[in-house]
Amino acid sequence: MGRKDVLLTMLVAVLFVVSACAAPAQPGAAPEAAEAGEAGGGAMEAQPASAPLIVAMYQEPESLNPYLSVQTVTNVVATAVLEGLLSIGPDGEFIPVLATEVPSVANGGLSEDGLTVTYRLREGVLWADGKPFTSADVKFTWEAIMDDRNAVVSRAGYDQIESIETPDDYTVVVKFRELYAPALTLFEYILPAHGFDGDKDMTGAAFNRTPFGTGPFVVKEWTSGESIVLEANPNAWRPPKVDRLIFRITPSREASVLLLKSGEAEVVWDLIEASIPELQDNPDIALWSTPSSRVEYLGLNLAQRGDPADPDQPHPILGDIRVRQAISLAIDRNVLVDELLYGMSTVATSAIGMGWAADPTIAVAPTDPDQARALLEEAGWMDTDGDGIREKDGQRLSLEITTTSGNKLRELSEQVIQQQLAEVGIELVINNVPSSTLFGSWASGGVLQRGNFDIAMDTWGPDIDPDGFVSILFHSSAIPSEAGGGWNFFRLRDPEIDAAIEEARSTLDIETRKKAYAKLARLVNESYAYIPLYNRLLLHGFKGDVTGWTPNPWEELTWDVAQWEHRP
Amino acid sequence: MLPYMIRRLALAVPLLLAVSLVSFVIMQSVPGGPLAIYRNNPNVRAEDLARLEEKLGLNRPLPVQYGIWLRNFVTGDWGQSLASGRPVTEMIGERLLNTFYLMGTAFLLTLLLAIPIGVLSAMKQYSLFDYLATLFSFLGFSVPIFWLGLMAIIVFAVELGWFPAGGMRTIGLPFSLTDRLRYLVLPVSLMAFHSAGQYSRYVRSSMLEVIQQDYITTARAKGLAERIVVLRHALRNALIPLITVVALDLPALFSGTLLVETVFAWPGMGRLFWRSALRFDYPVLMGIIIVTALLVILFNLLADVLYALVDPRVRLVAKGAF
Numbered sequence: 001m002g003r004k005d006v007l008l009t010m011l012v013a014v015l016f017v018v019s020a021c022a023a024p025a026q027p028g029a030a031p032e033a034a035e036a037g038e039a040g041g042g043a044m045e046a047q048p049a050s051a052p053l054i055v056a057m058y059q060e061p062e063s064l065n066p067y068l069s070v071q072t073v074t075n076v077v078a079t080a081v082l083e084g085l086l087s088i089g090p091d092g093e094f095i096p097v098l099a100t101e102v103p104s105v106a107n108g109g110l111s112e113d114g115l116t117v118t119y120r121l122r123e124g125v126l127w128a129d130g131k132p133f134t135s136a137d138v139k140f141t142w143e144a145i146m147d148d149r150n151a152v153v154s155r156a157g158y159d160q161i162e163s164i165e166t167p168d169d170y171t172v173v174v175k176f177r178e179l180y181a182p183a184l185t186l187f188e189y190i191l192p193a194h195g196f197d198g199d200k201d202m203t204g205a206a207f208n209r210t211p212f213g214t215g216p217f218v219v220k221e222w223t224s225g226e227s228i229v230l231e232a233n234p235n236a237w238r239p240p241k242v243d244r245l246i247f248r249i250t251p252s253r254e255a256s257v258l259l260l261k262s263g264e265a266e267v268v269w270d271l272i273e274a275s276i277p278e279l280q281d282n283p284d285i286a287l288w289s290t291p292s293s294r295v296e297y298l299g300l301n302l303a304q305r306g307d308p309a310d311p312d313q314p315h316p317i318l319g320d321i322r323v324r325q326a327i328s329l330a331i332d333r334n335v336l337v338d339e340l341l342y343g344m345s346t347v348a349t350s351a352i353g354m355g356w357a358a359d360p361t362i363a364v365a366p367t368d369p370d371q372a373r374a375l376l377e378e379a380g381w382m383d384t385d386g387d388g389i390r391e392k393d394g395q396r397l398s399l400e401i402t403t404t405s406g407n408k409l410r411e412l413s414e415q416v417i418q419q420q421l422a423e424v425g426i427e428l429v430i431n432n433v434p435s436s437t438l439f440g441s442w443a444s445g446g447v448l449q450r451g452n453f454d455i456a457m458d459t460w461g462p463d464i465d466p467d468g469f470v471s472i473l474f475h476s477s478a479i480p481s482e483a484g485g486g487w488n489f490f491r492l493r494d495p496e497i498d499a500a501i502e503e504a505r506s507t508l509d510i511e512t513r514k515k516a517y518a519k520l521a522r523l524v525n526e527s528y529a530y531i532p533l534y535n536r537l538l539l540h541g542f543k544g545d546v547t548g549w550t551p552n553p554w555e556e557l558t559w560d561v562a563q564w565e566h567r568p
Numbered sequence: 569m570l571p572y573m574i575r576r577l578a579l580a581v582p583l584l585l586a587v588s589l590v591s592f593v594i595m596q597s598v599p600g601g602p603l604a605i606y607r608n609n610p611n612v613r614a615e616d617l618a619r620l621e622e623k624l625g626l627n628r629p630l631p632v633q634y635g636i637w638l639r640n641f642v643t644g645d646w647g648q649s650l651a652s653g654r655p656v657t658e659m660i661g662e663r664l665l666n667t668f669y670l671m672g673t674a675f676l677l678t679l680l681l682a683i684p685i686g687v688l689s690a691m692k693q694y695s696l697f698d699y700l701a702t703l704f705s706f707l708g709f710s711v712p713i714f715w716l717g718l719m720a721i722i723v724f725a726v727e728l729g730w731f732p733a734g735g736m737r738t739i740g741l742p743f744s745l746t747d748r749l750r751y752l753v754l755p756v757s758l759m760a761f762h763s764a765g766q767y768s769r770y771v772r773s774s775m776l777e778v779i780q781q782d783y784i785t786t787a788r789a790k791g792l793a794e795r796i797v798v799l800r801h802a803l804r805n806a807l808i809p810l811i812t813v814v815a816l817d818l819p820a821l822f823s824g825t826l827l828v829e830t831v832f833a834w835p836g837m838g839r840l841f842w843r844s845a846l847r848f849d850y851p852v853l854m855g856i857i858i859v860t861a862l863l864v865i866l867f868n869l870l871a872d873v874l875y876a877l878v879d880p881r882v883r884l885v886a887k888g889a890f
Contacts, residue, residue, distance in 0.1 A: 052740055060843070062651040069651075070609060151623045151653065154611040204653055224662055225835025227739040246739050251830040251839060255734055262725045262733040436600060439608055444599030460608075468610030484614055 052229075052244035053546065053564060055557075056256035056265035060249045061228075064219060065208040066189045067145055070153045072556070076269060077228055077247055079558040082213035084188040085119055085138070085172075088464050088554035090290075092355035098122050098133065098190055098214065105509075114179050114508035119187075121170040126235040127192050128212035135166035140193035140200070142174075147200040156468065157186045181505040181513065182465035190214070216240035216562035225249060241548065241565035260285065260541055268541040269557055274408050276342050279541055286542045290551035291346045291535035293354040294461030296413070298401075298531040300324055301454055303491040308442070309451025311479055311491040317399060318454060322379040324528035327455075328365050329372035330424045331417055337534050340412050348532035350521035351473070354553060356510065357466045359518035365525065365532070372424040383425050390425040398427040402447060403457035405432035410457055413533070428455075442482055448489040449480040456489070459536050464554050466517060467505050474524055475501050490529035497523050569876065573869065580865045587861045588641075588854060592634050595850055602626065602650045602848040624650055637854060647851035649844075656855040659840065664859075666736060667824040667836035673752055674759035675821060679814070681764040686771025687803060690779065701772075705765025713762050717831035720754050734833030755832040759825070763817075770813055775806040808879050815871030819863035823856075 061074040085099040094102045099119045103109020125133040160180040165173040212218040217230035228247040259265035304313040333347040381390035390397040418428040440446030462469035476493040478486025504516035548563035606612035621627040646656040689698045725733035824838035844852040
């Protein structure tokens with residue numbers, strides 16, 4: 001009997017500990033979570049007046065100083081805190097933010113030679129700590145970016161500035177050394193000159209973790225790996241409608257979606273197309289979605305594949321433009337959009353499909369299997385052995401397609417394209433590799449850099465100013481080599497394309513630039529080295545009772561965060 | 569025993585050095601590097617990359633980089649993260665606490681479950697309880713914890729709404745014990761389920777062995793109460809092998825568990841390590857590896873010392889094999 005007592009006592013002790021963990025939690029937890037739509041979990045009880053808005057994101061910023069990090073998540077948070085001189089609206093046009101108007105030749109903001117940009121600043125704007133925002137802050141931002149003590153990731157454009165003059169508190173005159181076509185895209189975030197102890201050295205500054213700005217929110221607390229808590233900026237000129245905004249850092253997209261479903265988060269940043277069916281039919285969830293300028297495309301290798309490829313040796317199959325055009329004709333892009341993207345995106349027309357630089361008259365590439373077959377026959381590819389795949393001089397018309405492994409949407413797209421090409425007699429062999437292998441550097445044997453592929457499937461797209469994108473992707477100087485180069489992994493060498501790129505960056509005049517980009521987009525399409533498929537979706541999830549948001553393909557999710565609120 | 573401990577601790581120094589050197593070499597030989605994420609960004613040009621390389625000291629020869637790291641490390645400067653620029657000690661420090669808090673609770677619950685279950689199983693060998701305990705332990709051990717974790721979240725957080733789906737606390741609330749406990753329930757019960765089975769098997773088999781010893785028969789023959797026999801005579805000796813197992817598992821209290829932290833969004837060391845590895849954040853990785861190596865060495869020593877303390881048959885001498 002005795003031993004039973006002891007063991008029972010021990011068991012009771014164990015049960016006690018277990019229940020000590022569980023018991024106090026359940027009564028409090030169950031009713032709260034049952035009304036999960038109310039949001040915020042326990043926080044509701046403590047401060048009923050100020051339900052925070054919770055955004056789940058599966059990446060954590062490295063820094064909240066947008067010049068020390070180029071991650072998207074950094075900008076997602078920074079956009080709620082800091083403001084720029086201009087931003088870009090949903091239609092791709094500049095909107096003045098801390099500037100009062102968009103500089104143009106007409107309003108005197110742009111000099112005729114394009115070397116001087118003058119901004120008029122909004123008056124009466126205060127930093128969150130009450131100090132006035134002035135032209136000195138803009139100048140400070142530039143000086144901090146150029147200060148060698150700071151590990152600023154990209155100085156592109158800022159290093160073209162010769163000087164910044166501040167004739168008065170609300171005028172900034174930016175003088176460029178030479179013409180910099182994307183000039184207006186600079187100064188996306190203005191830093192407070194007094195935010196770094198009067199120094200331009202940003203290294204290790206508290207500001208990088210708890211920034212304040214002129215935007216709707218201020219960062220209150222950042223708990224690594226867990227959350228970033230923001231509070232309303234009391235001095236905001238565009239005050240937010242909620243008192244607190246919380247970014248919850250989760251380990252994965254899936255975890256974020258679970259938080260949205262369990263009511264512990266109300267916004268999920270960055271969903272992928274594959275999650276559409278799961279969320280589309282949920283009446284509690286609304287999808288923030290818009291086609292973006294990022295295009296899913298096929299990149300065809302014009303050089304004979306090798307490790308590394310020699311750009312002077314044409315690809316034995318793809319070196320013939322008729323074969324490349326036949327591939328484009330054989331693909332029915334609507335199947336991809338309708339079946340794989342649930343009709344939510346659009347078929348891509350060219351590398352520059354959206355924004356002011358896009359030419360809306362460029363049509364979707366035609367689908368015509370018969371013409372594809374005719375072209376292949378004209379090029380000498382015949383099916384002589386009757387196996388459905390064409391041959392020429394003993395060589396099979398067999399190509400390898402590669403993309404990043406583990407991406408469901410891409411795998412399905414490949415299978416669709418594989419089938420469509422088979423119908424015209426082209427064999428497509430799928431061989432996907434990890435993204436680090438596909439995009440690896442020349443030195444590490446990257447597949448695209450070295451040219452060790454036939455056809456690659458990838459996503460890329462221009463910023464609102466396409467210069468950087470087209471220069472790194474299509475200019476002949478960007479053909480990868482041991483010495484460097486860029487991402488012209490097609491090994492596309494076309495003097496006309498080079499000329500169009502250079503012309504577009506030679507002026508700030510928008511009409512001239514538009515024409516040059518339209519020409520460029522057509523030339524790239526006609527090269528059939530770059531075959532556009534569809535526009536990738538930008539996709540975020542919202543709880544149904546959060547209102548005030550508008551999709552904008554050019555800015556971060558939080559671009560209009562001041563308007564977000566819980567439906568009353 | 570003291571000379572033995574001093575000797576062991578002195579030997580730890582070259583061991584840590586070797587660990588740091590090997591880790592450094594392996595890390596640096598992985599293709600990619602901390603600047604790889606910028607390579608297909610049109611705004612980060614070759615001149616930007618060259619400037620960053622210089623600024624972060626990545627263009628120095630590897631032996632020099634290691635030498636600088638070692639010199640700074642010895643003087644207590646563990647360096648700054650290449651990604652965030654924050655001091656490595658600060659980054660590790662904040663995660664250590666979170667990890668200890670999760671793992672410690674799980675560990676405690678594991679032992680509180682495993683020991684009674686193991687003892688009961690042994691005392692009632694081949695009983696229904698024994699079979700159930702066996703089933704329970706094999707289930708816990710063999711079902712992948714990430715799958716079980718996701719299922720638990722779907723059932724208890726998404727469907728029933730009893731517990732939060734992840735995280736450590738309700739963000740923005742002042743500290744509250746009940747709130748913290750709510751967030752602990754799911755991950756801790758799962759981890760306990762996972763490892764209690766394993767531990768209870770150790771307890772059971774070691775208990776079975778001890779219970780057949782002559783001195784137990786003697787104790788019973790003396791007429792001692794069964795619970796005294798079990799608790800004072802049998803259990804004490806049966807737990808000796810468990811000490812080694814437990815002590816060797818203890819470093820995990822601080823190094824964390826990537827799977828559970830990932831499933832339950834716990835801001836612990838495992839995730840910090842994983843993230844730093846993907847980002848090629850060498851200083852952070854080095855810091856975590858050294859801390860973990862040090863803990864392994866210390867807890868190994870602790871296991872030996874404890875062993876000697878509870879088992880009078882074991883004597884530690886300075887000449888003992890290392």
